[in-house]
Amino acid sequence: MTDILKIKDLTKHYVQKSAFFKKETGRANVLNGVDLTIIENEISGLIGESGCGKSTIAKLIMMLEESSSGTISFRGEDINSVSGRGKKNYYKNVQMIFQDPYSSLNPRMKVKNIIGEMIRINGGSKRDALLKTKEMLCETGLEESAMDKYPHEFSGGQRQRIAIARALVVRPKLLIADEPVSALDLALQYKIIDLLLTLKAKYKFSILYISHDLNSVAKFCDNVSVMYLGKIMEKASADKLLKEGKHPYLKALIESIPIKDPLHRTDKRSVIKGEIPGPHNIPVGCPFHPRCPERMAVCDQEIPVLKGIEGDHAVSCHLF
Numbered sequence: 001m002t003d004i005l006k007i008k009d010l011t012k013h014y015v016q017k018s019a020f021f022k023k024e025t026g027r028a029n030v031l032n033g034v035d036l037t038i039i040e041n042e043i044s045g046l047i048g049e050s051g052c053g054k055s056t057i058a059k060l061i062m063m064l065e066e067s068s069s070g071t072i073s074f075r076g077e078d079i080n081s082v083s084g085r086g087k088k089n090y091y092k093n094v095q096m097i098f099q100d101p102y103s104s105l106n107p108r109m110k111v112k113n114i115i116g117e118m119i120r121i122n123g124g125s126k127r128d129a130l131l132k133t134k135e136m137l138c139e140t141g142l143e144e145s146a147m148d149k150y151p152h153e154f155s156g157g158q159r160q161r162i163a164i165a166r167a168l169v170v171r172p173k174l175l176i177a178d179e180p181v182s183a184l185d186l187a188l189q190y191k192i193i194d195l196l197l198t199l200k201a202k203y204k205f206s207i208l209y210i211s212h213d214l215n216s217v218a219k220f221c222d223n224v225s226v227m228y229l230g231k232i233m234e235k236a237s238a239d240k241l242l243k244e245g246k247h248p249y250l251k252a253l254i255e256s257i258p259i260k261d262p263l264h265r266t267d268k269r270s271v272i273k274g275e276i277p278g279p280h281n282i283p284v285g286c287p288f289h290p291r292c293p294e295r296m297a298v299c300d301q302e303i304p305v306l307k308g309i310e311g312d313h314a315v316s317c318h319l320f
């Protein structure tokens with residue numbers, strides 16, 4: 001198994017300053033030492049509650065923002081140390097689709113230009129752009145007549161197909177999918193996920209699949225990382241995570257998955273108590289300790305490290 005993207009000890013802090021004296025007035029610690037590896041040709045899931053920093057990781061991978069510290073390496077090379085042709089290749093090889101395809105598609109451009117532009121930016125001719133756009137529309141289940149239409153003329157599901165066509169037309173090696181189906185109806189969600197799986201089998205690329213829905217992530221992904229307040233709490237193969245999840249946070253998440261017959265739930269459920277703190281007041285020690293049903297004396301003093309326990313299963317908790 002070869003890594004395609006490796007994130008090591010990544011942090012991102014936003015500093016708020018006063019208007020007059022530019023003095024620091026607050027600091028949001030959004031990512032607090034993230035380690036994450038995406039394997040070539042695999043689907044890696046990243047889940048966590050709203051505000052835990054998932055999209056921030058995506059923004060840093062896409063170089064839309066700069067990290068505060070740590071490294072992101074693509075095929076062994078730190079993305080911040082490459083320049084010129086290397087950077088251009090990176091921008092081509094790593095593409096992204098978003099939760100809301102409408103705001104990510106230029107409303108004033110026709111579909112043929114939205115998709116074709118990607119080929120032109122990467123040195124392709126007009127003819128090449130037109131041919132590849134037609135082919136990609138067909139691959140994503142859209143009619144050729146879509147070429148001359150604008151994004152507002154399509155439904156939400158069709159717009160996500162256009163966004164997928166735009167991302168994949170340059171044959172990237174890694175697709176960052178940030179909640180790509182959470183704005184769609186359930187039936188459509190499965191269709192879009194099926195489409196991604198079909199295209200992945202044909203064009204061979206890796207996916208970082210970001211979501212807050214553990215159940216769907218576990219079905220769709222090869223491996224999953226669970227995030228809480230800017231840190232990875234546990235990672236494992238999707239199967240192992242659901243059956244043998246160790247972290248008290250993950251166990252509570254699993255127990256909160258809706259089941260068909262809740263009255264016949266036999267297990268003892270641990271419900272996460274209290275509100276999730278914000279990035280302005282990250283708890284000292286383990287970030288989950290104020291809400292943890294299994295907290296110990298050490299938990300509000302020392303930050304646990306992400307330790308391997310068996311194979312690719314790793315947990316960041318003082319219990320292990």
Ligand SMILES: Nc1ncnc2c1ncn2[C@@H]1O[C@H](COP(=O)(O)OP(=O)(O)OP(=O)(O)O)[C@@H](O)[C@H]1O
Nearest residue numbers: 014028030049050051052053054055056057212279
């Ligand atoms: N420019 C900024 N300045 C200060 N804080 C920010 C900034 N951008 C994001 N944040 C904060 O960073 C935290 C993480 O945001 P992020 O969008 O990465 O979360 P997320 O896990 O993707 O959440 P969601 O599931 O709701 O999409 C949030 O608390 C957000 O308010």
Ligand SMILES: [Mg+2]
Nearest residue numbers: 054055056178
């Ligand atoms: Mg997000």
